[in-house]
Amino acid sequence: MFPLIRLFPQDSKIDFLGLRRITLALSLVLILGSVGMFFSRGLNLGIDFKGGLLFDLRFSEAISIDAVKDDLSALGYGTPEVQAFGSDRDAKVVFATPSAPTEDEEIAQVSAIKQAVRALYPPKLDGEDLELAQAAATEGNVEFVNGSVEYRRVENVGSKISGELAQKGALATALALLAIAAYIWFRFEWQFAIAALLALTHDVITTIGLFAVFQFTFDLPTVAAILTIAGYSINDTVVVFDRAREEMRRYNERPVIDVLNIALNRTLSRTLMTSLTTLLALLALFAFGPLVIRDFTIALMWGVVIGTYSSLFFATPLLVVMGLSARAFDKKIVDDDEDDYAAQLAAAVTQIDDDEIRARVRTDDGEERPVEAEMILPEDPENDGPVQGGRRRTRKTKKKRPLGRK
Amino acid sequence: MSYTRWWQPVLVGLVVLAGLYFAAPNLFPRTTYDENNQPQSYVPAPFMQFQVNLGLDLQGGSYRLVRVDLDDAKASYMRDVQRIGSNTLRDQGVALRAIASDTNVRFQFRDETAMLGAREILREQFPTANYTDEGAVLTVGIGDEAFEVVKQETVQSVRDTIERRIDAFGLTEPSIRIQGEDRILIEVPGVSNIDEYLEKLELSIHIVSQAGATRNPNETLFMLLPDSDRVLAPGEQPTQYLIERQECVNGSDIQGTGVDAERGIAVTFTLNSRGTKDFANCTRNNIGERLAIVLDGEVISAPNVNEAINTGAVQITGGFEFNEAKTLATLLGTGSLAAEVESIEERVVGPGLGAESIRSGAIACLVAMGLVLVFMAFSYGLFGMMANVALVVNLVLLLGLLSLFGATLTLPGIAGIVLTVGMAVDANVLVFERVREEARAGLDPGDSVAGGYGAAFSTILDANLTTVIAAILLAAFGTGPIQGFAITLTMGILTSMFTALLLTRLLINLWLDAFRPSKLPM
Numbered sequence A: 001m002f003p004l005i006r007l008f009p010q011d012s013k014i015d016f017l018g019l020r021r022i023t024l025a026l027s028l029v030l031i032l033g034s035v036g037m038f039f040s041r042g043l044n045l046g047i048d049f050k051g052g053l054l055f056d057l058r059f060s061e062a063i064s065i066d067a068v069k070d071d072l073s074a075l076g077y078g079t080p081e082v083q084a085f086g087s088d089r090d091a092k093v094v095f096a097t098p099s100a101p102t103e104d105e106e107i108a109q110v111s112a113i114k115q116a117v118r119a120l121y122p123p124k125l126d127g128e129d130l131e132l133a134q135a136a137a138t139e140g141n142v143e144f145v146n147g148s149v150e151y152r153r154v155e156n157v158g159s160k161i162s163g164e165l166a167q168k169g170a171l172a173t174a175l176a177l178l179a180i181a182a183y184i185w186f187r188f189e190w191q192f193a194i195a196a197l198l199a200l201t202h203d204v205i206t207t208i209g210l211f212a213v214f215q216f217t218f219d220l221p222t223v224a225a226i227l228t229i230a231g232y233s234i235n236d237t238v239v240v241f242d243r244a245r246e247e248m249r250r251y252n253e254r255p256v257i258d259v260l261n262i263a264l265n266r267t268l269s270r271t272l273m274t275s276l277t278t279l280l281a282l283l284a285l286f287a288f289g290p291l292v293i294r295d296f297t298i299a300l301m302w303g304v305v306i307g308t309y310s311s312l313f314f315a316t317p318l319l320v321v322m323g324l325s326a327r328a329f330d331k332k333i334v335d336d337d338e339d340d341y342a343a344q345l346a347a348a349v350t351q352i353d354d355d356e357i358r359a360r361v362r363t364d365d366g367e368e369r370p371v372e373a374e375m376i377l378p379e380d381p382e383n384d385g386p387v388q389g390g391r392r393r394t395r396k397t398k399k400k401r402p403l404g405r406k
Numbered sequence B: 001m002s003y004t005r006w007w008q009p010v011l012v013g014l015v016v017l018a019g020l021y022f023a024a025p026n027l028f029p030r031t032t033y034d035e036n037n038q039p040q041s042y043v044p045a046p047f048m049q050f051q052v053n054l055g056l057d058l059q060g061g062s063y064r065l066v067r068v069d070l071d072d073a074k075a076s077y078m079r080d081v082q083r084i085g086s087n088t089l090r091d092q093g094v095a096l097r098a099i100a101s102d103t104n105v106r107f108q109f110r111d112e113t114a115m116l117g118a119r120e121i122l123r124e125q126f127p128t129a130n131y132t133d134e135g136a137v138l139t140v141g142i143g144d145e146a147f148e149v150v151k152q153e154t155v156q157s158v159r160d161t162i163e164r165r166i167d168a169f170g171l172t173e174p175s176i177r178i179q180g181e182d183r184i185l186i187e188v189p190g191v192s193n194i195d196e197y198l199e200k201l202e203l204s205i206h207i208v209s210q211a212g213a214t215r216n217p218n219e220t221l222f223m224l225l226p227d228s229d230r231v232l233a234p235g236e237q238p239t240q241y242l243i244e245r246q247e248c249v250n251g252s253d254i255q256g257t258g259v260d261a262e263r264g265i266a267v268t269f270t271l272n273s274r275g276t277k278d279f280a281n282c283t284r285n286n287i288g289e290r291l292a293i294v295l296d297g298e299v300i301s302a303p304n305v306n307e308a309i310n311t312g313a314v315q316i317t318g319g320f321e322f323n324e325a326k327t328l329a330t331l332l333g334t335g336s337l338a339a340e341v342e343s344i345e346e347r348v349v350g351p352g353l354g355a356e357s358i359r360s361g362a363i364a365c366l367v368a369m370g371l372v373l374v375f376m377a378f379s380y381g382l383f384g385m386m387a388n389v390a391l392v393v394n395l396v397l398l399l400g401l402l403s404l405f406g407a408t409l410t411l412p413g414i415a416g417i418v419l420t421v422g423m424a425v426d427a428n429v430l431v432f433e434r435v436r437e438e439a440r441a442g443l444d445p446g447d448s449v450a451g452g453y454g455a456a457f458s459t460i461l462d463a464n465l466t467t468v469i470a471a472i473l474l475a476a477f478g479t480g481p482i483q484g485f486a487i488t489l490t491m492g493i494l495t496s497m498f499t500a501l502l503l504t505r506l507l508i509n510l511w512l513d514a515f516r517p518s519k520l521p522m
Helices: A017-040 A063-071 A103-120 A127-139 A159-187 A190-213 A218-250 A254-286 A292-321 A329-335 A341-357 B007-027 B070-091 B112-125 B145-170 B273-285 B324-332 B351-404 B411-440 B443-479 B480-515
Strands: A054-059 A079-086 A087-095 A150-157 A358-364 A368-370 B061-068 B099-100 B104-108 B130-134 B137-141 B175-179 B183-189 B203-211 B219-223 B240-243 B255-260 B266-271 B290-295 B298-301 B313-317 B341-349
Touching: A017 A190, A017 A292, A063 A079, A063 A087, A063 A103, A079 B070, A079 B351, A087 B183, A103 A150, A103 A159, A127 B240, A150 A159, A150 B351, A159 A218, A159 B341, A159 B443, A190 A218, A190 A292, A218 A254, A218 B411, A218 B443, A218 B480, A254 A292, A254 B411, A292 B130, A292 B411, A368 B240, B007 B104, B007 B183, B007 B351, B061 B145, B070 B104, B070 B112, B070 B145, B104 B112, B112 B130, B112 B137, B112 B175, B112 B290, B145 B175, B175 B341, B203 B273, B219 B290, B255 B324, B266 B324, B273 B443, B298 B313, B341 B351, B351 B411, B351 B480, B411 B443, B411 B480, B443 B480
Parallel strands: none
Antiparallel strands: A054 A087, A054 A150, A079 A087, A150 B341, A358 A368, B061 B183, B061 B341, B099 B104, B104 B137, B130 B137, B175 B183, B203 B240, B203 B290, B219 B240, B255 B266, B266 B313, B290 B298
């Protein structure tokens, strides 16, 4: 078959944790920057959260945005935001919610704006609307004249409901983060749960920061995107943490930084593969998908990037900061029998033996022999030389690693 | 030794076939509706009728959240107390004067004894109302319990009226649901404007006591339009009518309605037996006077009464346009809304935009698939191909599952599917990377595969469950389109776990059995 392309190294030895001061500082800057942008620049809230009246109009011929803006401003309901949306025949118009003393008056105002806009740009009826209008016209012997402006989308969110939507969105996000952290706590040690929660918060805050910087429209789909980002990011983090825990049980004698580095390196090609396939899919959605969800797609793409970054450079370093030590896992193996130190030791030895003797090779004379397969670790000077003879890195010289090696 | 148990291909095969079976109806045209609103399906016999529901943002339509004005309902309860209460008390011979406000009714009696007697009589009629007395004055307010009942009845009645109206206009497949205590969610596919169906039309017929009058705060003064001409010349003042507070006939007694275009355009309606009797009485007693036909506080027409009308057939002319008359007749025929409704959230998508969204969404989905398929094939070779089979099957299963549960596919839902395409391979990537590691450690192909799956399983489970948690919260808190996104995301995770863990494993095991390779091609 065709040759396989290996985009990512099989056996990388990147010292992720060595960079932890830099990356944690970078994350802190990102978070502070996001918070700063949020408060200084603010979010470009969509009508979902701000209230207002939105029209997506498609005219029968090319229009000038300024002319449309002038026409609409002349209606006397304030100056709407008008922007090109797709082709030169399309315009997106947003009227702010009229400030009215009571909700009733606000609703009346909104419906007045709607009628005024419809009168200015007579709607082109379509589908059932058209059938109904035509049927009525025929019955009444009146000539039916269809308008020429296609009302592709009309949305109106009252100021009260927009407040509710914002509240619900914030609540959903907070609950999702807590629920995910609770699950991690249930499945892992507490340090992992806290690191995961902080990493999620990091991803959410920086996404909000991105929206503040570029002033993308922040609306309901954005909240959905943020929760999805949370889901994606935790997915990534869990894979790394799972591996970290596994390696800690295996190498419970080594410094935690080394073990975490092993875990990150061993999961690196998976992490990058998955991020890349997801990004590819999202790129297709960005390039070919509907215009209406473009900002949503941008948020998701950012989420994949920041989610991947945070599992490698934020969540895992946090474990070190919180003083997670591989020794904790030494004890965990024999949790049930804590009194008997000898049993603990024996269990630990068996555990290591199991792991190491699992691998077998068939020698030339057809006999199976156990071999020790071991990842070459950065701080192990003995093995640091170049690897020879193919990619399988097994050593036939069986060297038992002493349990108490420092 | 075989890597495959006999039941594994059977089980996986059955699930895949079921997925195909449930997904297949979506290949056929969507159900249409004929003039009588009867569904016409195009799905042939061996398949079930389940197709994926398209959300309003994809098929076009109107989504409207309205609030029922409960203050209005309260006021109307107070008017009932005033009207029924005064009639009952008058029948019992208790003299009084009653003044209603929006929140209570004050009954003024001759003395305290009369008041106490009247209170008992009223208590029988309105047992849940609030009674406070002060000397000869009795104030009746609406109690919490009464308000609760009024609230429920009003919202239900408003919902039913809206449904009758939408049906009367011949719109297909509306969904009208009560949400919370005073909200109604109205979703109508295929139309862009339902404003006119939400109008509260109140029609009543009164006796005119004075035309062109000036305002007297104690009387009901309706201004408007000179006889049968709703178009005013510039500068012309509308005529004002002073009319009697008590109506002869009230809109709830209207039965059949229609439009008559023979001599000018007129809305016609017939009254039920009570209305006919009231109308006959009223016209008999007021020959030579004028009637005011009042719609929403405007006098539409004020004809002279020449003789008693006993037939209960009424015609209103008011300079209507034909369409206007037609709409008015239909709305009157479906009854008045029990309270006013206010539109608090509206999302309307035209059919053009919806169709475009489906098209571009489908293209994006296919391109995403293509990219991921090629990428996987080049990264993992034969195993990548197997993962690709799983990815395609995953989409079929997802579509089948969405159809089976009648889930609604929304625009963000399409994004959810595209995202699933990207993320679905994750489980396989995890497994394959593990298998590679095991193989590098010197295990034979069979053990590498088993080891890879074993080691990756709990990771996959943890990783997916956390995403499901986020998705469930989205479904719980989101509305409409967002829920659609959460649903496709959750279902996509479930189907991708099936295809990644069971289907690809089966394919790999079958391959191992067939070729007994000494080395993995990856």
